[in-house]
Amino acid sequence: MKLSIIEILLLLISDTAVVAILFYLYVQYHIIHTRMVYILIGLIFVLIVIRAALFFLGNWLFYRRRINAIREVVEEFKKGKFTQTYHAARIDNELDEIVNELMIAGKHLDSIMTAQKKEIDNFNELYNSIIFSISSYFIVLGDDDRVLFANDGFYKKFQFHREEIYDRKIEEIFYFVNARLKAGIAQVRLTGKTEVLEKTHLLTLNKVSVIADIKISNIVVKDVSQIIIIIDDITRKVRNDYQISLMSQISESIQKDDEIDRVLFTILTGVTSGSGLGFNRAMLFLLDDGELAGKMAVGPDSFEEAIEIWTAASSFSQDLEFRDIAAAEMRAGVDLLNRVLAARFPLREDGVFTRALLGMESILIVDSWNDARVTPEIRELMDVKEFIVSPLVAANRGIGIIVADNKFNNAPILKENIELLSIFASQAAMSIESYSNLDTVRGEMQKLSERQNAIVESEKLAAVGRIAAHMAHEIRNPLVTMGGYARRIMQLPKERSKISKKIDASAEIILKECERLEKTLSNVMDFSRPAKFIKEFNNINDVISDTAALLKNLFLERKVSVELELGSDLPLVKSDFNQMKQVMLNLIQNSLDATPTGGAITIRTGSDGEVININISDTGVGIDEEDPNVIFEPFYTTKVTGVGLGLAIVKKIIKDHNGMIRVANREEGGAEFVIRLPIPG
């Protein structure tokens, strides 16, 4: 071991001091004897002790300084800093060398650490700026599903303060957390794989709503599993896509749906867009007889109902069809719909509805409680602070209005919302216009079709006429000859002989048969000849009584009973008595032919003020046809000997009287004819 200069100096001083003392004693007292020896030994001992003491003191000082330096270095190591300096006066021992090396190593490490720290700082800065600059919002959940962290974007977007969400569960942040998000988190915890939930609707407790792609990942920090939820706001994109898809849905609906109501519902559903895209409520009023009449409304009745709808339709996955949202909307808002349907607003210059309609421009009401343009009636119906009125303009005139608001999430009505509404309003206006055109076209088509049927029928009748005329001609000629000669036989001078009488009787039979056939021919020709009616005010009851009396013998012969239930005070109808008699005759004969012995025919008359009704029902075999009304077709017959014109004549006469005739089979058997004849105004 090495001694320091001071130690050596001290040793020299102490040794010199002993020698000097001994020399003094010798010179002074000249005594060197045994006691002296003891004194010397004692002195030497003292000297040794002093020297030992000096030695230890020197060593202590020597090490103390270096250990302190090392300790400070270690302390700095612990802190990760290397600023301490230690300068040995002279490197003449190992310890100083080591301390020096330690210092150099420390410095070196310090420079490395500083460089790395700088690098880390740079990285941190970059990292932070990335986090802040990306449009995504994210939150980190701990293993108990409580929020550990959220980025500034999240706070800003959803209008939260840190303390409002820190250590909360996600259910306490969002109004509803749909099943997919929950299941997604559970799945990620289970598998450790990242899950992506596309187009998910989120609504926070403070009613900020977004459609987002949500990415859920698992990160493990210090053996603790954490969930990072990255929320990508795609509301705008989804809204655009959704609008395009809605437009096609709406135009499809217009082409497909017969009822304008469905088309309007589709449009209003588009305005409210089910979940998070559009307005909370939308109502449609159309100009009707100088008033704006409520026609359709879509939207929930309460905030709870709104949440219900949005939860049901909170995901815009690819396979989610518009109709699912519509179905959810359909369930809700019955009260709103009823109130709107009952609402009618007369056009008033000062009312906002009228202004929007006539001015053909959207009007945004920001504070309906204090806006003079909002009439008390409108205020009562809307019951909301802010709403927008958009006119429906077709062919450059206002035909109605759409009114929309955000009653339930109180979201302010933005420029983009107004744009959305005006798109749908113009679509709605076109739909309504095209629908009413379509309606007109349909009406025209119906008329055309009726006209065509009439033409077909008249063509049929014309053909019947030509055939009948030809047949009549061919048959009448021989009849005329036969009958003429029979008549001549009868006109021969009478002999009182038996044989002459027989000849006479036979000739008469021939003549009668000829006359009968000629009459039949006349009937056929009556059918095809344009009728010339003598229309007078007749009581149909009289016609029926007359006809029944005429056929009395026939009823008796066939053993069929006839019951007349003729309404009293039956209004008179303008009709040709003989033609009507023909109708009754043909109908009763027809029923009689269909009714077996013992059956009954019932004729009833009555009136409802506009028409008189004649019912003729029988207990016969009925009509074995899918549509019993075919029996009115010319030449339709089931009889062996019939021509098949009797009922066709009936129909023609009734039609010529602006009436209507139908036949149906009765449940209890037999057929029933129903005639309606208009009572002249």
Added chain:
Amino acid sequence: MARLLIVEDEKHQRELYAMEFEDEGYEVDQASNGKEAVDLVKANKYDLVIMDIRMPEMDGIEALGKILSRDKKIPIIIYTAYSNYKSNFMTWTADAYVTKSSNLDEIKGKVREIIAARS
């Protein structure tokens, strides 16, 4: 005594009319189609022609035209088994249109009426 021309293609019918009108006291000539009728009208003077429509060789309509173009004053009664062309035939300036019937009362009455009116 008034002289009639009966134009009818059916022999038995024509003979029946001839007998009936002779019984009524008229002098009756017969033609079996329009052509014969036109020839007879050229050769003789008739007080009245009873004309069927549908006949072979020349029908009643054509014959009517030819006879009228020769003598506008001769009365002609269309007497036919067609019942539904009355208004058409009347416009062709026949004096009357009667539908054939085994009962000859109507045609007899018409003939009487026209003859009486002319004399």
